Amino acid sequence: MEDSLPLNLCQVKKSSLVINRLYTSLHSIALLALIFYRTSTLLEITKTGNKSMPFVLFYVLVFASELILSFIWLLNQAYLWRPVYRTVFPERLPEDDKLPAIDVFICTADPTREPSVQVMNTVISAMALDYPANKLHVYLSDDGGSPVTLGAMREAWNFARFWLPFCRKYGIQTSSPEAYFSVAGDGNVSSKEFTAEKEKIKEEYDVFKERVNKIKENATTIISKNHPSIIEVIRRPADNGREPDKAEMPLLVYVSREKRPSQPHNFKAGALNVLLRVSGLLSNSPHILALDCDMYCNDPASARQAMCFHLDSEISPKLAFVQFPHNFHNISDNDIYDSQLRTFFTNQWYGMDGITGPINCGTCFYITREALCETSGSIQEDTNVGQLRKIFGPSNEFIKSLNRKIKSNIIKDEARFSSALLQESQCLASLSYERDTQWGKEASFRYFSVVEDYFTGFLLHCKGWNSVYYNPQRPPFLGTASTNLGEMLVQNTRWTAGLIEVAISKYSPIIYGPSRMPILACMCYAQLAYYPFGFIPFWCLSIIPQLCLAQGIPLYPEISNPFFMVFVYLFLSSNLKHIQEALSAGHSIRTWMHEQRMWMIKSVTCYFYGSLNGIMEKIGMREASFLPTDKAEDEGRTKLYKSGMFDFRAPGMFIIPMCTLVILNIVSLLIGAVKIIHTRNYGEIFIQAFISFFIIVVQYPVIEGIFFRKDYGRIPKSASLLSTMLAGIILSLGSLVLIY
């Protein structure tokens, strides 16, 4: 019987599992050997006492670095334990009238950094999801409180009245009009009628873009940080003579929560919580799709794919969300900055999916309202309303909405948008509404950290909820990746600060997690929280062995020592594993090189600064901030990225440490080489020379940027000069302390 067939399948990636476990076992033996070697050598050094204090200190720092790296490596093994992949069978879903409703939440904050036409493409593509229109409700949160966005949204509604019927009629998959018209376009139809219609729609689209741009040109305010809440249910305006087919349209709502300059608004999490409340009143769908404003739906099938999990009676009672991968439309084949964040989406989430499910990634996920407003499941007619008000605030209407049994979630009836209801929504979007409630603390999206996604997902998993990772063949969503070095380092610094805030709090996954979720899941969460601390070993290992190399002082076993092979093994094993993962995800060896390079660059910069910011935020010396990434295209920058050239026009705080370390490595390798030629004894400092050599090879683009490039993306002369001076100072200080 069709009904009894499963809606989805979960299979273990057997070959990966075997390779992974073999790798983990062998590599951990080698790590134990390293720890044995370091401990015994250190004991010997301290016993004989014939080494200088600075040397012992350096030795201890190198050992400590190796321990930190081993710890992060150990946490990482949890991802490798049991990778799984999933298959869905949407054709087995119940009839349309039995499908649950979906609310789509889209957040935007700034029409300049997030161009309105792009945001509206996301809105339109969400409206075009392959789902019954009366069960789809699209909400846009505008943190910019911008008349430009509101105006653009009205225009988007107008255009969608042409676009949706067209997509439905011809089965268009690329439901973002911009993407559809800029690429060859799908819909394998070549009839005359289709061509004519397509042309007509294209004209409508151009009109739409023109109007949106005009709204921006004529606007007197672009962003308002001081305004009451504004909610508008977008409706079709009076007949304008361009009436298309009477089409069923999803509900479209504009929400701009109240903003006051002096009051904290909790960034995106705050915006999402307002949407959660307002939508609770207007549509109250049991499922929610959250999207960043640049993440348009690239496959209308994602809603039904997600339902294959949410409607599976076996997994649904504990299933909080289905996470889809982040894919990006602007990734070049030669992705020099690893803008696509490959490791997360082609490796780690499969591994977490085999435990309790992937982390929440902030966008491209279908979550249940019940998981976010946890108590709703248990709300009965007799539940103490006073209690609920303490958690959810004073709105009776909202509290009523929590009880699924009372509320139907389908609205078509215009009377539902009575002015009283809209007024109540406005009150739900006001700043004062959350005062003395548990919003952002107990239920809902959490405010504790700027990586609200990671933290909210973590607490859901702690409460016993699960998640699912589904990565279909056709990218379900496509966003705009940061393909600009400076922008991306700022973004990563923000992420790091958010992660470190969690890592050093009472919610640290290794303290808060173990009693609440499987240990492997804790390890995954801990790996994400702690990997930024990799900046400590990276800084140490790119300075200390080099200082010693320049003095001809060995820190590693010499070639004839049996432990030499342990170091060789560790280096080869981890890099070959990395290469294997890149290759099996369909990438080339080049990807490995890019990722190594970016790991080094991020370690010296964002992981370092982000950790400092996180610690300062924790002790109250700094306020958290969230500057949305720039999603507007910059032709010059895009050109450099596409041609595989680094664009070093980034703040000096990022460029200078990077250059300093590279120059330091070049100089110490040169000095070391001269020493080797003199003494003819290379065996003792081989590993140190190799470390420098490896860093230099991997960081070749930086060398090119300092010495060889003449274009505008090169490293500025002033930065090179300053870096050379800094490298000189470090080297001289190093030789001073090591000699005396």
Ligand SMILES: O=c1ccn([C@@H]2O[C@H](COP(=O)(O)OP(=O)(O)O[C@H]3O[C@H](CO)[C@@H](O)[C@H](O)[C@H]3O)[C@@H](O)[C@H]2O)c(=O)[nH]1
């Ligand atoms: O005060 C704010 C700040 C941001 N946003 C929106 O949040 C989204 C994400 O912002 P973006 O600048 O694109 O940040 P990213 O670092 O790219 O976002 C990633 O990381 C965030 C956590 O730091 C997650 O929330 C996101 O989903 C995830 O894509 C965008 O739609 C913004 O408009 C707001 O609505 N209000």
Ligand SMILES: [Mn+2]
């Ligand atoms: Mn983004």
